[in-house]
Amino acid sequence: MTVSVDPSQLQDRVASLVEASRKAGADNADAVAIRSRSVSVSARLGKVEATDLSESDDVSLRVFVGQRVASVSASAGSDPSQLAERAVAMAKVSPEDPFQGLADPSRLAETIADLDLFDDTEISTERLVGDALEAEQAALGVKGVTNSGGASASAGVGGMVLATSDGFSGNYMASRFSRSVSVVAGEGTAMERDYDFSSKLHFADLDPAKQIGRSAGERTVRRLGARKAETGPVCVVCDPRVARGVAGHLAAAINGASVARKTSFLRDRMNQQVLASGVSATDDPSRPRGSASRPFDGEGIAGSRLVMVEDGVLKHWFLSTGTARELGLATNGRGSRSGSSVSPASTNFAIEAGSQSPQDLIGSLVSGFYVTEVFGHGVDMITGEYSRGASGFWIENGEITYPVSEVTIASNLKDMFLNLSAANDLDRGFSTAAPTLLIEGMTLAGS
8 A cells, every 4th residue: 555645735725725714704714634545454264355445535624703613524626615615604604602713823733743653664455465364364273263253454544634724734644554353262152252453553563463363362262161250249350451441431531521511420520539549540642653642633732741630639631622611721632623523532541550460469359350351331421330241250369260251240430440450561552541450349240
């Protein structure tokens, strides 16, 4: 896949949209162009099932007429004047919104930092096919694996160009490479499924295909012979995969948009204890090679690293300009562009590592449940109520013993966060990251 990294054409396009908007009667405007290129292959049982190639250049225009706002989206080749006239006409009949508007010009990024987000390595379709087949073959080679759910490999790039009527102009591009495989072990009603994957910005950082396949096979076979555990109170140890989901619930609960809408169970907890003492959470859009890093946000502001929760105490919401104004605050550069709208979102968010190893956390338990997968949608972000189906392994006298499935774990996220301990195995290779977590005081529903 060969990709042009020259943004000049898209820069000219968004600049012309902003200029056309001012001529059409807008007081202010911003325009964004999104470039996306990707190629992926999927294979199963040694045969290629699909090869997909996608390419797009899309633009979005947001215009302000007084306190009225409207936006339109189209392909990059659309006529700037027509889009601008349509957007301004829509804005003039829209209701007033006192919180909408461009970011404060003094907050706009003056330089565009190089965060090493783009790898120009050209990956052929043949290489992607070979990687997918190699991963699947390694997984099928694990004793006990009986079938394949398929393997895939992909390469792609995405870029953003932003221009505002206040004079900001910036662009960046990020690459993405991935490999994954899913397999089945056992027969009939005793079948189990699991997977493994690797996703990185730089091709050389990907885990080897054989390693991914072997890991997927071993994870799957390990689940054979699963049974239920007894109903009752339980200490839950979350595998990092599951822990990342817990971190995601925390990120959602401290999103300023949810706070403004009063749909977060932490909406009234600023400067109060929300995590256990000694546990912190950070967000850093400026980390080199970070999965969700960016030199500026969807409004042109360069966000910096924030300790969102410090020693258990909540210190910040995720804020865009509009949400910050609604809450009487100032944006912290977490505006995320979705088409022509801007809303706050986390970037490289992490529950920070503790001092104990995962083995020490597990070894401290007389009994417990090591959870490797959760499923279902039993999370209420308004009340914090949490109830998910789960599978994993039972812990007995500090040792992982037999596999467990067909159980439910439940609590309230407020209580879970306050009874949480973090291990020292944090992997920052994900946009939402967390180490192994021990959560005391949950309830297990099983046999």
